[in-house]
Amino acid sequence: MLKFILRRIVIMIPQLFLLSILVFLLAKAMPGDALTGRLANNPKMDAQTLAEMKEKLGLNDPPYVQYVRWIKNLMQGDLGISYIHQQPVTDLLSERIGNTLLLSACILILSYIIAIPLGIVSGRWTNSLADKLIVGYSYLSFATPLFIFALLMLFVFGFILGWFPTGGSVNIQVEKGTVDYYISKINHLILPSLSGALLSTVGTIQYLRNEIIDTKIKDFVKTARAKGVPESRIYSRHILRNSFLPIAAFLGYEITGLIGGSIFLESIFSYPGIGQLFLQSIMQRDYSVITALVMISGLATLLGTLLSDIILSAVDPRIRIE
Amino acid sequence: MSKQPILQIENLRVSFRIHDEYYAAVDGVSLTVNENEVVAIVGESGCGKSALALSIMGLHPLERTKLEGTIAFKGKNLLPLSVPQLNQIRGKDIGMIFQDPLTALNPLMSVGRQIEESMDYHTKLSSSAKRQRTLELLKRVGIPNPEKTYDRYPHELSGGMRQRIVIAIAIACEPSLIIADEPTTALDVTIQAQIMGLLKELQQQMKTGIILITHDLGVVAEMADRVAVMYAGEIVELADVNTLFSRPLHPYTRSLLHSIPSVQTRKEKLHVIQGIVPSLQKLPRTGCRFKSRISWIDESEHEKNPILREVAPGHWVRCTCYKNFYFPQDNIGDMNYGIS
Amino acid sequence: MAFLKVNHLKVYYPVRGGFFRRVIDYVRAVDDVSFELEQGETYGLVGESGCGKTTTGRTIIGLIKATAGEILLEGKDLTKLSRREFYHYRKDIQMIFQDPYSSLNPRKRVLDIIAEPLRNFEKLSPQEEKRKVQYFVEKVGLHPESIYKYPHEFSGGQRQRIGIARALTLNPKLIIADEPVSALDVSVQAQVLNFMKEIQKEFQLTYLFISHDLGIIRHMCDRIGIMYRGQFVEEGTSEEIFHDPQHIYTKRLISAIPNPNPQHRQEQVKLRQEIDKEYHNSYHQYFDAEGRVYPLKRISETHSVAIP
Amino acid sequence: SSTSSNKEPNQNKQTSQKEDISKFPIAVKNDGKLVDGVLTYGLVYDTPFEGTLSRAFYEGQPDAEVLQFFDEPLLRMNENYEITNDGAATYELSNDKKTITIKIKDNVNWHDGEPVKAEDLEYAYLVIGNKDYTGVRYGDALIQDIVGMEEYHSGKTNKISGIKVIDDKTLSITWKHANPSVLTGIWTSPLPKHYLKDIPIKQLAQSDKIRKNPIGFGPFKIKKIVPGESVEFVRNDDYWEGKPNLKGVIVKVVSPKVVLQSLKKGEIDIAEFPTDQYVNAKGTKNIQFIGAIDLAYNYIGFKLGHWDAKKQENVMDNPKFQNKKLRQAMAYAIDNQAVADKLYHGLRFPATTLIPPSFPGYYDKTAKGYSYNPEKAKKLLDEAGYKDKDGDGLREDPNGKKFTINFLSMSGGDIAEPLAKFYIQCWKDVGLDVQLVDGRLAEFNSFYDMVEKDDPKVDVFAAAWYTGTDVDPYGLYGRDVMFNYSRWVNDKNDELLEKGHSEQAFDTEYRKEIYNQWQELMNEEVPVIPTLYRSIIYAVNNRVKNYSADVYQFNWKWKDVGVTSETPEVE
């Protein structure tokens, strides 16, 4: 098992290396740099100082020199300094990544909480009215753009009904570590994560439904029935466990999707996380942050697939990892 | 010696819905299985053997299947029972063995647990007692290392082992009837021989009745007490095993027996049954269903509405078309064969 | 000279493992197998599932690469040929597949299926092609009109015939039949077996007949090789194998066949038990310390057994 | 001084109404009685604030808005953005106008109780001038002009000879040249030396003392920061000007998309309000809108040459638009009034000169600019030889060749596209074939990349400048100034700009006269066409008292701002 994980991680290294080159080249290929047109609020600047600053930031070095410098630091765990935030990228990320992880985890959990029962109902009672409604909902959610939906949620539940806070990740007036603090955190999470979750159920519902339909006609289910196992146990013990396999396998890939979705959610709900940070850095050409984020999300994707494999091997005895 | 009937099937019809219409895959089958008796059902693929077996267990998808007639298990009709009621009987009084031992086992559950599972619902044993019993069962079906095997998963076992597990599941609660749907078809001959031996041995020990579905006449000859030959949803011939092999009457039974190459005798040419089994929708529903496949027997020889007749004690044949069909090696005249 | 001579054929499948997924071991699917086929005979290959029958057959026809050994067809070693050269020998060896459902492309008409080899090897006009296809279709006992139908419109036995017609179009000398009837229903098996015998005479075919059903082997084959874990345990004529089996494995195999005579039930069971006992008692006489069989030893003109 | 807008507001409005910024109140009206309450201030941005909470280091506007609560410059400004003696310090200018002496008032203390000292201001200069300094403030000409600054910057000295700490509270700064910009642009924000001195300058910007626990001497103290999203302030009882009215202030980021709703719900009390949403927000009962003209203008520039980085000067070598009449014609052809009224509902209005009315002292009220006059435009084009010779409705150049103008415009916000389209249509109406560069609007970075690098694909570009408080246009139009994006060079221009910040220009009348001449010159030569002036609007909850729309706080103070009820009014 350990060997397997190690092996997979070793395989990741060249991938990440390639990714690093590509990302670096892309970052450089984007028009403009961190200083382009960006001195909007510093009206007093002369060409010489600007050149001096570019020099200081290393923007004048040939790209390969910049790359080597970057990769060297990267390997020592130094992600560089954000130009825009004037802060080491590691610090910046540690401020933000917690929020995104929390949000993503909530979305994931919520979407499973919503999707799994629906998928089960719809797979178990195929072609029933409930099934049709659920399938209808899953199409609808598939067809609705996330940002519109999130905005509507925000207006309805945040403003019109006023049930939830409309921005930020926590109320600043509560003391960190108190019960109130955690309640406030959760309260701020509900709306964005629910918006994300409601729209990201379609995959899970459909997979689960298909999988149950497939599994319920398998021979071993017949065997279980022939044993006299009650219907509810047939589902809980035999069909569902088998049907969850592809969902478990999908879990790792979900991570990629979450990073994409967080860009929208974070900007609509003013929730400071890395999605928003990524967008901001892209817009402002904050190279060190962009490259760090891409590397991290690449790593997350790779680890996600690894995670999927590990989960899969944990639940499926047929897949043994030596 | 009079035997207690445990299962009495009367006039069973099993119909499946295809394109909004129901087609009978099992059509008016009556069959009795006595205690401590092995009844074999043979026939070509698609003749309705499995459909018959599944209907006893109530395992057909309810929304697409229509069941008519009666299936009386120890005098109690199973057909009107609800699923929870059936669950009282399934696994406890009737056990089932499926054809493919790999797909018949849940890949995600240890085999020990799978055997134990039926005890969960049919006995009040403590978990250690259940485990104890499972280990015994494993030993009984000839698994060399029960303790170790208990925690194994199906894919870790060989085909023969798996089939033993399936058998262990079927006999876990000492049922009085076992339905074995092609239990050895997927296995090699040597393994097949072992499994057959095991089944026979268990049957003799437990005095259970067995419905053995197969298309291998060799297996039938070795295992069965009585044989029912099915064709196109109907039983065309029913007799005890010796009679059936020595004096087959229905042309279909005869053809089957002659078309199989045997190790003992080498023929230059095998007997060929013309044509194919028609699909469910195209099945002839009137007259002798085998008619179209024996062109050398004249139309008029077949009955209009063939029924299963007892032509000799315990020997039942459908349709009289066999009568003028002469087989030199048979000595019909010798016996009291007549048409009642 | 033998028509087909297989010499010390080995086919190993690599097993990967370890940190770098390197090959750590091999599955010895075929491990040093030698046999010969004479023109016009039917040679049976029998054994338990997984013993390497299919692999042997597929290696001979070139679907699998041999790890070592020679396959001599009329003296020419097929394993040493380049792809291009092998192309010319293609015509001489054809194959009948086990599953008549998956061996015919469901999307093609019978005409296209049967004409496929013709299109590869001969440039025929559409008329000629059709005529030739129709000739073979009739030869295998199907209606000439059938050529415009699709495989799903035929029964298993008919499909198998289509497969045979396809194999015949190139006038092959050797046909490898890998369990040609095991997927067929009992009542249809006979059709195909009879038919195979017929065309063998007509086209002077040599069969390498693979099966695990000893009844069928007995019915079809002149000579038989019994395989066990990639090796031969016994080889001989049909008579010799069935009436005078020498190797305990062969005996066991034969005794396991169910006897279709209910009267002999008791004896059959007894025989089986005896042989099982013998198998356990004298195991080490037949298998070496690793459970592998010994090299074949000739005990008569035609009969060889793997005993030390 | 210079810059650009990266926040092209979103636009819109009902066709009929038209607003007029001059009719907006500058200050809120509230006659209620003050209570001791906490006010919530909204940072209306799509992105979190960066959190570089130091005047010497911040770059983003959100940070600046956070800074105003706990830190301030030592010298305050009047409505002409000139320093006064009302602030935490007083100043005196020497007779030669080259030396300023700043005296910090006695009761001015940092939030940790330490007094603000002269060495703190010196320290600010030492940081900014240091070669390890990571911020952008050193670009200021006024800072570089300090005697000894260059030597210090290059590392030759470790003190700036032009800056002298006279005593604990007094300091003088001497420049090489006398420049009236001193009055509007002098740096007077000290850094708490006692607090920061142990941190290497290179790491100041990233240190916790600036990012997490910054101190200032402003009316409020930072209590807590949630990075990127909110800051909690409490009253600084020790504020030099007296105890502030508010018990505390909460600053939090609010997305522009929901700012109106947040205001209606009372979630925030004050926010800079996106002008494009004003028409819908108008009439909201629980809030008042106050506004002023912004220190900015939009313009359309012609690419007349390129920037020679080696020589550090602009070279006017692009022949395409050298003909003044062509430029004038293009200016006459566009209907800015329509744009202002229809697209901006009057919250932007046609610009007439390059000094916006937010500089009341220098804005030339008499300037006519270029009002919409397509006939005149056509006439000028005819005169210049741009005639339609092949009858396709589009003019060819004087040589009869196809004449296509490539127009670069920035994307962002809804209005960008129709605006660009509208200009193109306007020009087409007078027979000019104008096409968007690459057929599309350019994204912010691409836009400035092309403009700064004088991409030959670009003939004409639409951009905007924030002017800052210093009226001096040199930083945007000087010969050796990189931000002179049109690369226009002209002797008269050089002369006027030079005079504009000469010692003589300390005389406001003189300076005004010079800048009037300059505005006239620019209008005549039109290297850039001024198009629109902008407004800035604040939405303020009715409970807020003493707040005003002028960003530079010349007639109000945060100390005086208060609330008249415990909780915000809700609609």
Next chain:
Amino acid sequence: MKAELGGPQQVEVQTEKSPSSFSIMWRELVRDKLALGSLILLSIILLIVYGSSLILDKEEIVKVDLLSIYAPPSSEHWLGTDYGGRDIFGQLIIGARNSFTIGLAITLITGFIGLTVGLIAGYFGGVVDNIIMRIIDFILVLPFLMLVIVFVAIVPKYNVFTFILIMSAFLWTGKARLIRAKTLAERELDYVSASKTLGTPDWKIIVREILPNLSSIIIVNLTLNLAGNIGIESGLSYLGFGLPESTPSLGTLVSYAMNPDVLQNKWWVWLPASLLILVMMLCINFIGQALKRAADARQRLG
């Protein structure tokens, strides 16, 4: 973003091995009232959209008219106007055409690439497969948004065509995986071995033997994908990297709803486009589901 749905693992579709699968598909489609209705509705929509976009003057529609900004629906502007005074109805028609064309083109291009790559990887297996799969894995970890920005910035003319190419460059991987998996299964079947023994060259086996057998899952997959691809540019429009406004698209219209004022008060700008996307997606989905049932014997309605 939404395009993820196609996802790394496609829904398993069991292929029915029968040549008349087209007729089965058709039968299944006709049998399913919902699917049939969807097909008819979709055809009508497409007819109107493609038909009338021939008549409409695109220049006129995208022309800025400052006199009728945000005009509510009226007889002159059936669905009102946007902030540029441009007719929404006209934009809706042209937008629908563009969006559908984009969706279709992306679907086809990704289908083609995915098919080619998947077939090659699946058929040859071994090293080839390994290399291709590594490439696909790699593409999966690429930062999509960033690449789009870079591409948008460096392509000289950013229009429908380049947009299609950019999106296609990323979205083929899912399909390649699916096809590969199917091909892997298919090549194990004996008819492929048969063709090999008959001397048929590899490329012919791929094209003539395997490909036709994948047709039903390809059709099903492409149909369902088409639904996903129609709204694909709306997310990018939100981020500011959608199509230029001179090229109206449904996504652009929908993304106007980002402006809270438009969202709340000017329904005519974004709602019709949203509904149109929804209706088209639902229609295509229903058709796709019916096709899928046709391809999967167990789920057929009968």
